[in-house]
Each structure stands twice: as structure tokens, then as C-alpha cells.
Amino acid sequence: MRTRPLKKYGVVLLAAVLLAAMTGVAFSVTYTLRVGSDNVVMPDNAVVPVWKIADAGTDNVLRFPGPTLVGTVGDNLVITLVNGLPVDNVSTAGPGHSISLVIPGLAIPVVENPVGTPLPQQGPVFDNNTPPRVLSYTQLTPADNGTRTYRFALTKPGTFLYESGADPSVQIGMGIHGAVIVRPAPPNQAQAYVPTATNPDTAFDNEAVLLYSAIDPFLHHAVEDNTYGTAAFPSSIDYEAKYFLLNGKPYQNQADPLLPHHTPIPIGPVGDVTLLRFLNASSIGLAPSFLGTYVTLIGEDGNLLPYPRGHHTLTLPAGKTLDVLLAPAAPARNIPLIDRRVNVTNNGVYPGGFLTLLNMQGADGTGPATAFTSFTPAPTTGISPVLLTAAADDTATGGSNVVAAEWMTDNTVREGSGNRMSGTFGTTVVSDLTAYVPLSAVPADNTLWIRSQDAEGNWSLPVPVVAVRGAASPLVVTETNFVGGQKLIVRATSNAVPAGSDTLTVTGFGPMVYRSGQGIYEGAFWRVDARPATVTVTGTAGSVTAPVPFP
Amino acid sequence: MRGTPYGKAGLGVLWVVVSALLFGAPAGAEIPGLTGTSFSLVATSGYIQNGDGNNLFFWGFADGNSGSVQVQYPGPTLIVNQNATVTVTLTNWLAEPVSLVFPGMENVTAVNPLAGGGIRGILAWEAPPGGGAVTYTFTAARPGTFYYQSGTNLDKQLEMGLFGAIIVRPTGFDNAVPANRTAYGDNTSRFDREYLFLLSEMDDRYHNQVEAGQPIDTTTFFPTYWFVNGRNSPDSMAEANAPSLPAQPYNALPMMHPGERILLRIVDMGRDQHPWHTHANHSLVVAWDGMRLTTNPALGSDLAELAFSVMAVPGRTSESIYEWTGKDLGWDIYGHAPGDPMQPFEYAPDHGVPLPVAIPDQKEWDPGPFYSGSPFLGVTDDLAPGKGNLNTNGSFFQIWHSHAEKEMTTNDVFPGGMMTFMVVVHPGIPIP
Numbered sequence: 001m002r003t004r005p006l007k008k009y010g011v012v013l014l015a016a017v018l019l020a021a022m023t024g025v026a027f028s029v030t031y032t033l034r035v036g037s038d039n040v041v042m043p044d045n046a047v048v049p050v051w052k053i054a055d056a057g058t059d060n061v062l063r064f065p066g067p068t069l070v071g072t073v074g075d076n077l078v079i080t081l082v083n084g085l086p087v088d089n090v091s092t093a094g095p096g097h098s099i100s101l102v103i104p105g106l107a108i109p110v111v112e113n114p115v116g117t118p119l120p121q122q123g124p125v126f127d128n129n130t131p132p133r134v135l136s137y138t139q140l141t142p143a144d145n146g147t148r149t150y151r152f153a154l155t156k157p158g159t160f161l162y163e164s165g166a167d168p169s170v171q172i173g174m175g176i177h178g179a180v181i182v183r184p185a186p187p188n189q190a191q192a193y194v195p196t197a198t199n200p201d202t203a204f205d206n207e208a209v210l211l212y213s214a215i216d217p218f219l220h221h222a223v224e225d226n227t228y229g230t231a232a233f234p235s236s237i238d239y240e241a242k243y244f245l246l247n248g249k250p251y252q253n254q255a256d257p258l259l260p261h262h263t264p265i266p267i268g269p270v271g272d273v274t275l276l277r278f279l280n281a282s283s284i285g286l287a288p289s290f291l292g293t294y295v296t297l298i299g300e301d302g303n304l305l306p307y308p309r310g311h312h313t314l315t316l317p318a319g320k321t322l323d324v325l326l327a328p329a330a331p332a333r334n335i336p337l338i339d340r341r342v343n344v345t346n347n348g349v350y351p352g353g354f355l356t357l358l359n360m361q362g363a364d365g366t367g368p369a370t371a372f373t374s375f376t377p378a379p380t381t382g383i384s385p386v387l388l389t390a391a392a393d394d395t396a397t398g399g400s401n402v403v404a405a406e407w408m409t410d411n412t413v414r415e416g417s418g419n420r421m422s423g424t425f426g427t428t429v430v431s432d433l434t435a436y437v438p439l440s441a442v443p444a445d446n447t448l449w450i451r452s453q454d455a456e457g458n459w460s461l462p463v464p465v466v467a468v469r470g471a472a473s474p475l476v477v478t479e480t481n482f483v484g485g486q487k488l489i490v491r492a493t494s495n496a497v498p499a500g501s502d503t504l505t506v507t508g509f510g511p512m513v514y515r516s517g518q519g520i521y522e523g524a525f526w527r528v529d530a531r532p533a534t535v536t537v538t539g540t541a542g543s544v545t546a547p548v549p550f551p
Numbered sequence: 552m553r554g555t556p557y558g559k560a561g562l563g564v565l566w567v568v569v570s571a572l573l574f575g576a577p578a579g580a581e582i583p584g585l586t587g588t589s590f591s592l593v594a595t596s597g598y599i600q601n602g603d604g605n606n607l608f609f610w611g612f613a614d615g616n617s618g619s620v621q622v623q624y625p626g627p628t629l630i631v632n633q634n635a636t637v638t639v640t641l642t643n644w645l646a647e648p649v650s651l652v653f654p655g656m657e658n659v660t661a662v663n664p665l666a667g668g669g670i671r672g673i674l675a676w677e678a679p680p681g682g683g684a685v686t687y688t689f690t691a692a693r694p695g696t697f698y699y700q701s702g703t704n705l706d707k708q709l710e711m712g713l714f715g716a717i718i719v720r721p722t723g724f725d726n727a728v729p730a731n732r733t734a735y736g737d738n739t740s741r742f743d744r745e746y747l748f749l750l751s752e753m754d755d756r757y758h759n760q761v762e763a764g765q766p767i768d769t770t771t772f773f774p775t776y777w778f779v780n781g782r783n784s785p786d787s788m789a790e791a792n793a794p795s796l797p798a799q800p801y802n803a804l805p806m807m808h809p810g811e812r813i814l815l816r817i818v819d820m821g822r823d824q825h826p827w828h829t830h831a832n833h834s835l836v837v838a839w840d841g842m843r844l845t846t847n848p849a850l851g852s853d854l855a856e857l858a859f860s861v862m863a864v865p866g867r868t869s870e871s872i873y874e875w876t877g878k879d880l881g882w883d884i885y886g887h888a889p890g891d892p893m894q895p896f897e898y899a900p901d902h903g904v905p906l907p908v909a910i911p912d913q914k915e916w917d918p919g920p921f922y923s924g925s926p927f928l929g930v931t932d933d934l935a936p937g938k939g940n941l942n943t944n945g946s947f948f949q950i951w952h953s954h955a956e957k958e959m960t961t962n963d964v965f966p967g968g969m970m971t972f973m974v975v976v977h978p979g980i981p982i983p
Contacts, residue, residue: 285824287866291675293657294655307846307854309842312654315867336674338705340865340867341865344705345768347768348766350706
């Protein structure tokens with residue numbers, strides 16, 4: 001038995017139940033978890049050393065946090081730990097890189113080596129000091145590929161956190177943690193708990209694990225450098241989280257701008273009940289807060305509450321688990337879930353951290369298709385600025401209205417922070433996205449980027465637009481300015497030879513004069529009643545239109 | 552026998568209370584705020600004054616319908632009726648986009664947001680800087696205590712003060728009819744007086760950095776100022792709309808007669824939990840987040856739970872009922888002789904029971920500033936020169952505060968911070 005897919009699994013369960021009933025033997029749910037050291041890359045490209053856990057029985061890929069383990073009340077959860085961490089030869093205090101496992105809320109496991117053979121020594125591990133200090137709550141699995149098996153009796157249903165029982169202030173945060181789902185014994189296996197008369201609604205259609213953790217990169221680097229526990233980094237007393245990860249990822253979770261920056265958590269469609277299993281593996285108390293919906297808290301720490309409780313904001317202390325039912329009313333939408341303790345930055349930069357969207361099935365979770373249309377005139381003429389035209393279409397990507405578009409010189413610019421494009425927004429297809437682009441802004445690789453946004457807030461990925469600049473710049477409008485509600489100033493350069501020999505005219509306003517000291521042509525026009533949206537300058541090389549910004 | 556846990560240290564700073572008690576109108580039966588269905592909130596900046604004399608730059612909301620642009624901390628309390636269609640127009644005069652979200656409201660929409668230059672943010676439609684506007688509308692489907700807050704740059708804008716409370720009156724609410732003066736339309740949430748306790752805190756570094764146009768890193772959060780309804784003690788006890796506190800119009804000075812039911816509406820708009828501690832008695836929590844603690848709404852809040860400290864959680868609201876009669880003190884708070892008539896709600900077993908202490912001569916002890924000269928409710932008596940004198944009605948002062956005791960300071964100075972008093976007033980003395 002392994003992590004089951006979210007969807008209706010009742011038939012599979014029924015078969016399993018019948019099998020169990022026929023044999024009369026308790027299941028053992030067995031996992032082999034391999035621990036190794038690795039890195040995670042944060043959205044600001046910070047590389048943080050972590051410890052990861054792989055499920056050797058499936059794809060054996062190291063993950064942060066560890067895989068979700070699933071069992072049923074009455075099963076034994078048998079976890080064989082393979083500790084692939086290197087031996088810590090530097091730190092003399094503490095368990096070093098030896099690790100162990102506990103599941104708060106379940107009894108201390110029997111530790112075996114090999115499987116089926118309990119170690120002669122069980123229970124906590126102490127060091128050799130006088131008086132001795134505890135190193136681990138359960139027997140240790142040594143580093144450098146030591147192996148131990150931890151046999152837990154699954155005695156109650158609910159959501160639990162498995163975590164290291166050794167040096168927890170370090171090892172849990174480094175990555176030795178994950179979720180355990182314990183399903184009730186038959187016949188309630190498809191429920192979150194065994195329902196009671198006063199808390200009867202424990203059934204659900206979908207479920208999702210929401211595992212919160214946090215990273216103080218200084219602590220992680222100290223562990224990686226083997227300076228943790230030395231005078232250089234004596235303890236976790238100065239712990240201060242900088243990154244806040246939900247299921248191992250913060251908001252804005254991709255450093256690569258060409259990949260989706262956020263992966264919403266899928267939940268059921270309108271009418272479905274989604275069971276959200278909250279777990280807090282961080283060292284800080286959190287307040288998950290839903291915008292636009294209520295949820296029903298039915299259980300905590302593997303205990304069904306006597307009565308369900310409605311909330312929009314939950315209390316999720318460190319180490320705790322909550323079981324929450326979410327059944328949002330129509331329409332299908334993306335439901336924001338924020339930490340109201342506002343740990344919503346990545347190392348201080350908003351948006352980030354514990355900020356996520358729950359994507360209801362049927363909701364629009366994809367930005368519009370964005371396509372380049374034209375430049376006018378072609379950038380190869382060298383005339384600047386040029387009019388960039390593009391189109392956005394959300395018809396096939398959720399059907400929401402297109403509400404914004406922008407162009408950037410760099411695809412790493414955060415969404416919404418680019419140069420806004422104009423257009424007739426408010427329909428699913430907008431074909432008249434325009435912006436004036438000064439050629440001086442085109443980067444050396446001749447590539448600009450465009451993207452658009454729909455009314456649900458989804459942005460498209462950046463689309464490259466190639467703008468090969470002409471070598472010559474025969475006519476460039478360098479500045480347009482509307483001053484004091486009455487004066488229009490236009491400045492331009494021309495490569496006509498000799499300097500100053502061009503004749504430039506601002507359409508509708510008059511001729512420009514050459515300022516030989518600055519090498520520019522200038523037109524200053526008084527008694528202009530209103531700011532013109534654009535001005536057109538005509539010279540021997542042709543015409544160029546440029547926008548006039550708001551004063 | 553002290554009327555207050557304060558020693559002499561509190562005397563100098565607490566004189567403000569005099570003005571509250573003598574001249575002010577600090578509390579009525581209803582929480583002050585804006586009523587109606589259409590509200591205008593203008594986001595802009597200003598300064599608050601703290602009890603240590605330090606001014607802090609903040610961002611807040613002004614009531615755009617008032618004709619004034621007085622920004623306030625917290626924003627105006629919006630009071631609406633259940634099932635009303637509420638519209639709130641946000642106009643943004645700050646230098647970055649601002650939005651509003653309304654947790655607990657399940658059908659918030661922005662009205663034609665593109666028309667006002669609205670920007671679709673991550674969580675909500677945002678009003679662009681420089682006077683941009685977005686109008687939000689929702690149906691106030693449930694009664695209870697709610698709040699609005701910015702949904703943009705959350706860590707910065709909530710620290711800066713962009714939030715305020717919303718109170719939804721239940722269908723049938725009538726402040727003039729005691730039976731219909733309820734939080735949820737049922738007898739278990741009936742109240743005689745109600746008070747808002749909107750709790751928040753500030754890290755002064757961020758406010759100075761934002762004022763200077765510098766970026767802030769909120770992962771280093773270390774609060775130094777704590778507030779009830781936007782004021783720290785002792786300003787929390789000054790009168791509402793005090794001219795000296797133009798950006799902090801709301802006070803927090805609950806007053807009651809013995810036996811009255813006091814509704815506490817607690818909203819935590821800070822980042823930290825605040826155990827709001829009601830000295831002298833527990834309060835009975837009837838609802839969290841606008842959701843009654845009930846097995847069946849027809850039974851009222853039959854699962855209500857007593858709390859000596861109500862745990863205020865960031866983003867969460869609660870209502871609780873507080874009562875006090877002097878029950879179980881073991882002596883008669885009125886100093887009655889056994890044959891005297893009873894006062895309303897007086898605890899009968901203690902009627903006529905003498906104070907079990909012989910009060911020493913006034914030369915031999917040092918009363919606190921709230922001691923009236925008598926241990927009995929509604930009685931004042933002689934005091935040594937310069938002693939007492941802040942309690943001219945012979946009331947009982949019960950300190951209410953965050954039980955995270957560190958939060959009873961104002962930038963490291965005690966007393967201050969998240970603290971005020973519940974004043975129990977003799978039944979014969981009207982409460983304004």
C-alpha cells in the first residue's frame with residue numbers, strides 16, 4: 001500500500017478490507033526511506049543545503065519534505081530508514097548525522113535491525129555526559145548508510161507528522177519530516193475519522209496534504225559545513241526563518257521565469273468536499289487564513305473534535321496537525337490561502353512564502369495565450385520609438401477576460417512589474433495590445449518579452465519578441481513632456497549630415513529648432529490645452545510617433 | 552488593599568483617565584463606527600502618537616464619505632446589517648497599489664474594476680497609486696465580527712496599518728429593545744453593552760524605514776508597540792475622538808454596572824497571538840470567526856466556552872460575554888448592613904457580610920491611583936493628600952490586558968501597550 005491518488009478509492013479499499021477480513025492478519029505497511037543530503041533552490045536563486053528523503057520502494061527520488069505515508073488503523077507502519085548522510089566528524093556534541101524517527105501522537109516505535117529483530121536496546125539514546133543528556137527519543141540510525149527499521153502501531157486515524165527524534169531543532173528543519181495519513185479501520189476507511197453522532201460529517205471526495213515548513217539558511221549552511229554545535233554556530237537559539245515552504249515550495253517557487261512560478265493546490269469542483277490535512281513541521285506558529293470561504297475544522301492531532309467548528313482562520317502551532325473540510329460554494333475559482341502571521345515573503349521579498357491558491361476543479365488557473373503582432377515601423381529602420389502590437393486570447397485557457405498586458409526587457413521581471421501595454425481590456429480576446437518601445441531599451445540580444453493576465457489573476461508565461469535594431473538611428477524622439485498643463489516639449493535626434501541640417505516638424509504643432517550645443521532638435525509649444533496622447537515627428541528619414549506621458 | 556496593581560510609578564502617566572471619567576463620553580451601548588451600506592475608504596498616510604511620546608508613520612484609511620481626509624488607525628469600523636448588500640470604494644493615495652479583502656465574506660466581487668484603473672493582484676483587485684479606485688461589493692450574509700484588510704504587499708501593508716473592523720448586526724437587531732440587542736439574534740449572545748478590542752502591534756523600525764522610503768525585511772519582525780483599538784495604554788483610556796490623538800479616534804475603556812452582560816468583540820489584526828485577559832472574571836466565548844459555538848443554532852451558543860484569557864489569533868475574531876457581580880468575593884461590595892435592601896444583581900449570600908479586613912490608618916499605607924478612599928462600590932472617602940483621586944465615582948477598576956506581559960509596555964516602558972481597565976460602576980451612577 002502506497003500513497004493513494006486523491007480520487008475515489010473506495011473500491012480498492014473494499015477489496016483490501018475483504019482481504020484483511022479473510023486472512024485475519026493485520027497488515028504491515030512497509031516503506032524503505034532513504035535519506036540523503038541535497039540542496040533546494042529558492043526563488044531568489046539562493047541554494048540551501050537540506051536533507052531529503054526518498055521512497056526507495058517507488059521512484060527512489062530524494063524529496064523535501066519526505067514522501068507521504070499512508071496506512072490504516074490496525075496496521076503496523078514499518079519504516080526502514082537508510083541513512084545516506086555523511087558522517088559528521090567535526091561536531092562532538094549531539095547525535096551528529098545519526099537520525100531517528102518518531103510520530104507524535106502515536107506510541108514510540110519498536111526499532112529493529114534487521115527487519116523483524118528488535119534491537120536489544122530500545123527507547124531513548126543518551127550521551128556519555130554526567131548526568132547524561134538525551135540524544136534521541138528512539139534508537140538511532142547511523143550515518144554513512146546505516147539501516148534501522150521503525151515499527152509503529154497505527155492505533156488511531158488522522159493526520160500525523162513523522163519527524164526525526166534526534167536533535168529535533170536541527171534535524172526536523174533540515175528535512176527529516178513528512179506526513180502520515182492513517183485511515184480509520186473498516187468500514188470507515190473512506191472517511192477521515194470514525195464519525196460520531198455530534199461530529200458526523202467525516203466523509204470527503206478529495207484530499208490534499210498541506211505541509212508547512214520553514215528554513216533559516218544560516219542554520220542549514222552551518223549544518224552543511226559541520227560548524228553547527230561549534231563555537232561558530234553553537235545552537236538554534238537565534239533561529240530566524242527566511243523561507244516559508246508549503247509542501248516544500250514557497251510562493252514564487254520557480255527561479256526559472258519560463259516555468260510557472262506558482263503551482264496551485266488542486267481541490268475538487270463545486271459540490272465536492274475536500275479534506276485538507278494541515279501539518280506544521282516548522283518551529284513557528286501559523287494562522288492559515290482562507291479568503292472568500294469558510295472551512296470546517298473536524299479534527300486535531302489525530303483526534304476527532306467532539307463537535308465540528310467553522311472558521312476562516314485556523315491556528316496551526318508548530319508540530320500540530322489539523323483536519324479541515326472545505327466545500328466552497330460556486331463559482332469555481334482560485335481560493336487564496338495565506339498565513340495571517342504574514343510569513344508571505346521569500347527572504348523578505350513579497351510575494352512569497354506561505355501564500356498559495358487552492359485551484360478548484362473547473363476554475364481558470366491559466367493565463368491567456370499571448371502573441372506578438374507587429375512593430376511599426378520595423379526596428380530595423382532605426383526609428384525610435386516603435387509601436388509594439390500584440391494580442392491576448394484566454395478562450396482556450398479558461399475563458400476569462402483579459403485585463404492586463406505588459407512588456408519587459410528581461411523575463412525575470414516580476415509579474416505586474418513590467419511596462420504596461422494599452423488595449424481594449426475586458427473581453428476574452430484583446431487584439432489591440434500596444435505600447436511604444438524606445439529602441440534604446442532593446443537589450444543586446446534583441447529580445448523583448450510580453451505577457452498578459454486574465455481577470456482571475458493568471459499571467460501567461462513570458463513570450464519572446466525579437467526586435468533587431470537597425471544600425472543607424474535616422475530619427476529618434478528622445479523626450480516628450482507636457483508641462484504645467486499648457487506646454488508641450490518634444491526633443492529628438494536625427495543623423496542627417498551635417499548636424500542640424502534636418503528639418504523636423506511636430507504634426508499639428510509646428511517646426512522644431514536645432515540646439516547645436518546639445519546636438520538635439522527641440523520643439524516647445526505653448527498654450528496647448530490638453531495633453532495629446534501621442535505626437536508625430538516628421539523629418540527626411542520619415543515619421544516617428546511617440547507617446548506623451550502623464551505629467 | 553489597593554484599587555489597582557499599579558504602584559506610584561503609574562500615577563504620573565495615568566492622569567489622563569481623569570479627563571475620561573469627568574468630561575468624556577468614553578463608552579455607550581454601541582461600538583462607534585460608520586453605519587449604512589455604502590462606504591468610502593481612502594488609503595493614505597499619517598502619524599500615530601504613542602504613550603511614550605513617540606510618533607510613528609503609518610498607513611491607514613480615512614472615511615471618504617465624511618468630507619474629511621483624517622486617516623485613522625485602525626481604519627473606520629463598518630457596522631452593517633445582516634443580508635445587506637455592502638459596497639466599499641477604496642481610493643488609493645499611497646505610492647503603491649492597495650486592495651481590500653474581507654475574510655469571512657464569501658461573495659466579494661469588484662465592480663467593473665477596469666473602469667477605475669484597477670489592477671488584478673494576486674489576492675484581489677487593487678487600486679493603483681495616485682488616486683486609483685476600486686469598488687468592492689458583498690452580501691453580509693452572517694452576523695458577527697469581521698474585518699477588512701489590504702490584500703496587497705501583506706507583510707508590509709498590514710504592519711503599516713491598513714485594516715479595520717466590520718460588525719454585522721443580526722436580522723432583528725434593535726439597540727433600543729434589550730431582548731433584541733444581540734450579537735447573533737439569540738438569547739445567549741444578548742448584551743447590555745458591547746466593546747471592540749482590536750489588537751495590533753508595530754515594529755517601529757519598519758515605520759521609520761517606510762517613512763524614509765526604504766525597503767523593509769519583515770522576517771526580522773520584533774514588535775515594540777502594542778495597541779488596543781489603535782492606542783496604547785494609558786491613551787487607551789482617554790476619551791474617544793480625543794483632540795490630542797487625531798489619528799486614533801477609538802478608545803478602549805469598557806464600563807459596566809454589576810450584572811450587565813458585556814459583549815467583547817475581539818479582533819487580532821497583528822502578527823502575533825494575544826491572550827486577552829479579563830481580570831475579575833472569565834468571559835463566555837460564544838463564537839469564533841462569526842461562527843457560533845453551537846450544536847443547533849436554535850439553541851444559541853450551547854457549546855460556548857469559558858476563557859479567562861481569550862486567545863486572539865491573527866486574522867481571527869471572537870465574541871464573548873463578560874459578567875461581574877462580585878459573586879464569591881466573600882464580602883458585600885456595597886458595605887450593606889444585613890437588613891439593607893439589595894442592589895440589583897447583588898450576590899445574595901454575601902449580602903451584609905463585612906469586609907474581612909481592618910483597613911489601616913491612611914498614614915500607614917499607600918493607595919494606588921484608582922483607590923477611591925473606600926473599598927465599597929460607589930463610595931468615596933478621605934485620602935491622604937496627593938493619593939488616589941483618579942476614581943471619583945468609587946468604581947472598581949479591573950485591569951484588562953494582553954497576558955503576554957511583555958506586551959503591556961510601550962517601547963520597553965511599563966505601564967503601557969496592550970492594556971486598559973474594565974470599570975465597574977455603581978448601579979446608581981449612569982454610564983454615558
